[in-house]
Amino acid sequence: MTTVTAARTAARVVDAVKVYGAGDTAVRALDGVSVDFPAGRFTAIMGPSGSGKSTLMHCAAGLDTLTSGSAWIGGTDLSTLDDRRLTALRRDRVGFVFQAFNLVPTLTVAENITLPLDLAGSPGDPEWIDALVDVVGLRDRLHHRPAQLSGGQQQRVAVARAFASHPDVVFADEPTGNLDSRSGEEVLGLLGRTVRHTGRTVVMVTHDPVAAAHADEVVFLADGRLVDRMENPTPDRILDRMKALEVPS
Amino acid sequence: MNASVRLGLTSLRTHRRRFAGTFLAVFLGVAFLTGTLVMGDTLKASFDTMFADATSGTDAVVRSADAITTPGEAQGVRQPVDTALVRTVEAVPGVAAAAPNIQGAGQLVGADGKPIGGQGPPTLAGNWITDPGLNPYRLAEGRAPRASGEVVVNRGAAKKGSLHIGDTTTLRTPDPVRVTIVGLATFGGEDGMAQVTFTGMTRADAEKYLTARPGRAASIQVRAEPGIDRRELVDRITSVLPAGVEAITGDESAQESTDEISAQFLSVFTTFLLVFSGVALLVATFSIHNTFAIVVAQRTRDNALLRALGAARRQITASTLTEATAVAVTASAAGLAGGIGIAAGLQALFPAIGFPFPDGTLVIGTLSLLLPLAVGIVVCLASALVPALRAGRTAPLAALRETSVDTSGASRTRAVTGAGMLALAVALTLAGVLITPSLWSAGGGAALALAGFVVLGPVASTTVVRFLGAPLDRLRGVTGGLARRNALRSPKRTAATASALMIGVAVVSLFTVFGASLKATMDQTVSRSFAGDVAVSTPSFGAGGSGLSPALAPALQRLPEVDTAVGLGRGVAKVDGHGRALTVTDPAALRRTFDLGDVQGDLSALGGDGLAVDRTEAERQHLTLGGTARLTFTDGRTLPFTVRALYDRSELAGEYVITRAAWAPHRTQDADTLVAVAFADGVSTADGKAAVEQVAARFGNPEVQTRAEYAQSSARGIDMMLTLVYALLALAVLIALLGIANTLTLAVHERTRELGLLRAVGQTRAQLRAMVRWESLLVAAFGTAGGLGLGAFLGWVLVEASDGASDSAFAFALPPVRLAVVALVGLAAGALASLRPAHRAARLDVLRAVATE
Incomplete structure (x- = not known):
């Protein structure tokens, strides 16, 4: 059963509840969400501010823990892991792209890309890394430091790093939030291409319908609940759905 | 409160943790400095009180006027006075009592056979003065010595050596004397005068064992009749004294003792500690500077915002300096308290580890408080000044960049300046050391080397x-x-x-x-x-110990295993007006146990009126072989001595060597500091040493050591x-x-x-x-x-x-x-x-x- 699920689902959460604070000030950021992210697909999580989309991603990626319910990466239940195993899981099976690039300023581009592999002490797959470098188009920048790159270039480095260790799933948190539209378009195209050409899985949180339209599927959250899913989205359809969400029913 | 001050204090409150290190650095530096100053004052006051106590009943002291002081010593050697003067002084109107004070070195041996004290403070023996006003010691138990061989010892010494009334033990004067303890004494209510040990004997015994010949005393203590002014008393006594003998008041005598302790021990000690406070504060300066530099760098964004909102450079600088001041003042104030704690702790600790500090309440002078406070604040503010100015220079539109890699420190100018400073430092030092020996240029070079290291640091660190x-x-x-x-x-x-x-x-x-x-x-x-082959000496340090019996060397000489045994005694005299230490020995035998280097003249022909001089010293004093030096001894006599030999190596033999015969008429308490022994041919070191140890045991058990x-x-x-x-x-x-x-x-x-x-x-x-x-x-x-x-x-x-x-x-x-x-x-x-x-x-x-x- 688990193996079958693992083959088709890269990550999933079941009855996920996340409560911040306690008593009168308690906030239910996630209120019983169950969702799975199919392998080999590019999924976008959308929702208005405070809908719980970032929390969902953090919990699904093992950066945060759920109050109740469970989060799985492939066949692994994250709640059973201690900090050391969780760290190893993030290192080996999950990739991250953050809004604020988050490269290590002292490392070169090449070193930033292989950082998760280096931390694991594994040589990785040199051919794959080499191919990645070409995909993100940074071959001539490999020995530069992050400070010498533009924002778009830095985010492309972050994308390459996220895929470097053949992760089960890459989580991207508003990856275009700090970029101009052209650079943003490049990064999104890059994510989409990588999923389609190499069969990787990407889960992206965004509030931008144009960005979300790059995904294969969009899941909508509101008030900590899953409210809709949309296959083959277009910006206009997403925008309409979002407007509906923001109007109190 | 103005805006800059408020901003500074708010930011300090918000980022308290960042300043923890700075606070501690200032705190420790100031505490150490305060502790040193307070301890210095306290010690000085304790010694003041101690010496004042010692002489509180003594209104005047009669002693010989001239003291011979050798280089490197604060306390001169004074010629004894004739005890016959006691009668003369007693006859002066207004004198209630007068007593000779016969004093010398006398080290007690404890119940375990080990000598008591000797590691710093004096180990004294003297006559037990029966007039309670003139004797700073009080009988606490038992009675005063009445017969020869009976002694009173201070209670502290008795405790240390586990000695009790009725016990018989050895007193090294340095000739071993069998003594029976009949009384225990206290000093000013304490067990002793700090860690000084004192053995009081009958006057006859004191004259016999502690002076070269009877009828001589170190000084005469005088007590006035009630209502007689001390100055007046001194004037009256002075008028009856022979030439070369003086009278001073008891207060002056106490003051002299304090000054001596201060000069030879206290000031050295406190200077030593102050140097270390200085090092600590210098180190602290770097830490503090660094903290402020980093904090200012981290706050670039905030400061840029303030500047954009219209804050003047001066205001930003002032706000940073306010923070520094607040840290400086609180840390320094805490440091003051800590320092007083340190002083109190040390006062308790030092006696426990054998340092001879008297008790007494802490003396906290104004200077001990103001100086560390000022130093703490100045160090802190000076360290923060450059970062504060840099904060003020923040451009309003300072880039909101990520923390990045900053290599600004490794500039070429810095490298060149630093290298130049180091080169100059080395050159200056080498010149000061090798070409024309000068401590100033060597010291300047050393300081410059330090500065060069600091300037070069950022370049070198990379x-x-x-x-x-x-x-x-x-x-x-x-x-x-x-x-x-x-x-x-x-x-x-x-x-x-x-x-x-x-x-x-x-x-x-x-x-x-x-x-x-x-x-x-x-x-x-x-x-x-x-x-x-072996050296015999008593392990002692400072003013303690009593040396070796002069009878030891002759006794060793009689052993069949021994070829030569030479005792080295110490004397003092003025050589052509300059106080100098003399080595009193058998010069003929000296060469068999010491390598004196190249010797000119004949060491075995010194006789009673000749001396041998170290060549360098001879050049300084313009003495030549065959020339004459005028030696003035502590008894006031000046005699001509002919230079009969010159030698090269003075490290162990000293600068002047005279014979025992020449020294005998002027001697005080006789003691050797070292007996050097050469074995006869064919005697193994182990056998020889065992034989020497056996004899030495009879002389108070000094240490016998191989080379x-x-x-x-x-x-x-x-x-x-x-x-x-x-x-x-x-x-x-x-x-x-x-x-x-x-x-x-x-x-x-x-x-x-x-x-x-x-x-x-x-x-x-x-x-x-x-x-x-x-x-x-x-x-x-x-x-x-x-x-x-x-x-x-x-x-x-x-x-x-x-x-x-x-x-x-x-x-x-x-x-x-x-x-x-x-x-x-x-x-x-x-x-x-x-x-x-x-x-x-x-x-x-x-x-x-x-x-x-």
């Missing part, structure tokens, strides 16, 4: 850290590589952090090298000059000194450690986001901790390496300068084991410093770290 860290990449993989690059991130910051440790380590290495060189020098001295043991024991004092120095420098190293810890904490704070990212992409907590630890170790290694180099160089300078400044040759030695230990301590400081920051970094919440703006 190279050195890259070099030291090179193996890390291979050994520790990405963790090591990250650590190395973090250490390289801000060369200025790395250098400033390391500088604090560098200074601490440099001073430690300096003393280590100098100490080892002194030991090597002594070793060399003994092996060059001591040609005998090697003798050289080693001469160096024992140096080890003791080094231990004290290390203890004091631990403070400087601690402050440096705090500086590293603070810099790391600030760096961790600054890199929150980066650390969060590393954790997010899979760095384990252990890897993160290791990364911070290795960074700390690299910085510490840099500081330690610089400190070792600088310290070894300065040690060499000090040795060479001392060599140039003195007659005896100094040897330079680099002790590899000790220096390795110093290096390890430096690295351990780095590892310790990283503990908390690494722990905090590892505890970072990944999510929050990633989300931090």
Whole structure:
């Protein structure tokens, strides 16, 4: 059963509840969400501010823990892991792209890309890394430091790093939030291409319908609940759905 | 309250943790300084009280007017006065009582056969003065000595030696005297006059054992009739005294004693401590400066915003300085309190480890409070000044950039300036050491070398850290590589952090090298000059001990195993008006146990009116072979002596040698300081030593040592000194450690986001901790390496300068084991410093770290 699920689902959460604070000030950021992210697909999580989309991603990626319910990466239940195993899981099976690039300023581009592999002490797959470098188009920048790159270039480095260790799933948190539209378009195209050409899985949180339209599927959250899913989205359809969400029913 | 002040104080409140290190650095420096000053004052006051107590019943003291003072000694040797004068003084109207004070060295042997005291404070013996007004000691138990061989000892000495009333023991004067304890005495209500031991005997015994011949006393104590003014009394006594004898009031006598203690011990001691406070504060300066520099750098955004909103440069600077002032004032005030605590603690601790400090309430003078407070505040403000000015210069549109790699420290100008300073420093030092020996240019060069190191630091840190860290990449993989690059991130910051440790380590290495060189020098001295097989001496230090019986050398000479046994005694005289120490011995036998180098003239022909002089000293005093020197002895007599021999090596034999026959008429209490023994041919060292020990046992059991043991024991004092120095420098190293810890904490704070990212992409907590630890170790290694180099160089300078400044040759030695230990301590400081920051970094919440703006 688990193996079958693992083959088709890269990550999933079941009855996920996340409560911040306690008593009168308690906030239910996630209120019983169950969702799975199919392998080999590019999924976008959308929702208005405070809908719980970032929390969902953090919990699904093992950066945060759920109050109740469970989060799985492939066949692994994250709640059973201690900090050391969780760290190893993030290192080996999950990739991250953050809004604020988050490269290590002292490392070169090449070193930033292989950082998760280096931390694991594994040589990785040199051919794959080499191919990645070409995909993100940074071959001539490999020995530069992050400070010498533009924002778009830095985010492309972050994308390459996220895929470097053949992760089960890459989580991207508003990856275009700090970029101009052209650079943003490049990064999104890059994510989409990588999923389609190499069969990787990407889960992206965004509030931008144009960005979300790059995904294969969009899941909508509101008030900590899953409210809709949309296959083959277009910006206009997403925008309409979002407007509906923001109007109190 | 104006805006800048309010801003400064608010930011201080918000970022309290960032200043913890600064606070501690100032606190420790100020506390140490205060402690030193308070302890100095307290000691001085205690000695004041002690000497005043000792003479409180004595209204006047009669003694000989002239004292012979030899170089390097504060206390002169005074000729005794004739006890017949007691009658004369007693006859003066207004004198209630007068008593001779016959005093000499007398060391008691405890119940366990070991001598009591002798490591610093005097071990005295004297006549038990029966007039209670004139005797500072009071009988606490038992009775006064009445018959020969009966003594009263102070209770402290009795306790130390486990002696009780009725016990019989040995008193070394230095001839062993069998004495029976009949009474125990107290001094001013205490068990003794600080740690001084005192044995009171009958006047006849005192005259017999403590003076060269009866009828002589060190001084005469006088008590006035009620209502007689002390000055008046002194004037009256003076009018009946013969020439060469003077009378002073009891107060003056007490003051003299205090001044002597102060000059020969207290001022040296406090100066010594003050130097270490200075080192600690210098180290603190670097730490404080670094903290402010980092805090200002981290606040660039805030300051830029303030500037954009219309804050003037001056206001930003003022707000930073307000923070510095607040830290300085609170830390210094806390330091004052801490310092008083330290003084109280030391006062309790020192007697426990055998330092002779009298008790007494703490004396806290205004200066002891104001000076450390001022120094603390000035150091803190001066350290913060440059960062504060830099804060003021923040451009309103300062880039809101990520914390990045700053290599601004490694500029070419800096490299050239630093290298120039170092070159000049070396040149100046070498000139001061090798060409024309001058402590000033050597010292100036040393100071300049330090400054050069500091200027060159940021440039050097890049190279050195890259070099030291090179193996890390291979050994520790990405963790090591990250650590190395973090250490390289801000060369200025790395250098400033390391500088604090560098200074601490440099001073430690300096003393280590100098100490080892002194030991090597002594070793060399003994092996060059001591040609005998064993040396007999009493282990003593300072004013304690009683020396060796002059009868020991002749007794040893009679042993069949012994070829030659030569005793060396000590005398003083003025040579052509200059106070000098004399070596009193058998010059003919001297050459068989000592290597005097090249000897001109005939040592065996000195006779009763000849002397031998060290060649260098002879040149200084313009004495030539066959010439005449006029020697004035403590008895006031001046006699011409013919220079009959000149020799080269004065290290053990001293500058002047005269025969026992020549010294005998002028002698005081006779004692030898050393008996050198050469065995007859064919006698093994073990056999010879055993035979000598057997005889020595009858003379109060002094130590019998082979050449090697003798050289080693001469160096024992140096080890003791080094231990004290290390203890004091631990403070400087601690402050440096705090500086590293603070810099790391600030760096961790600054890199929150980066650390969060590393954790997010899979760095384990252990890897993160290791990364911070290795960074700390690299910085510490840099500081330690610089400190070792600088310290070894300065040690060499000090040795060479001392060599140039003195007659005896100094040897330079680099002790590899000790220096390795110093290096390890430096690295351990780095590892310790990283503990908390690494722990905090590892505890970072990944999510929050990633989300931090």
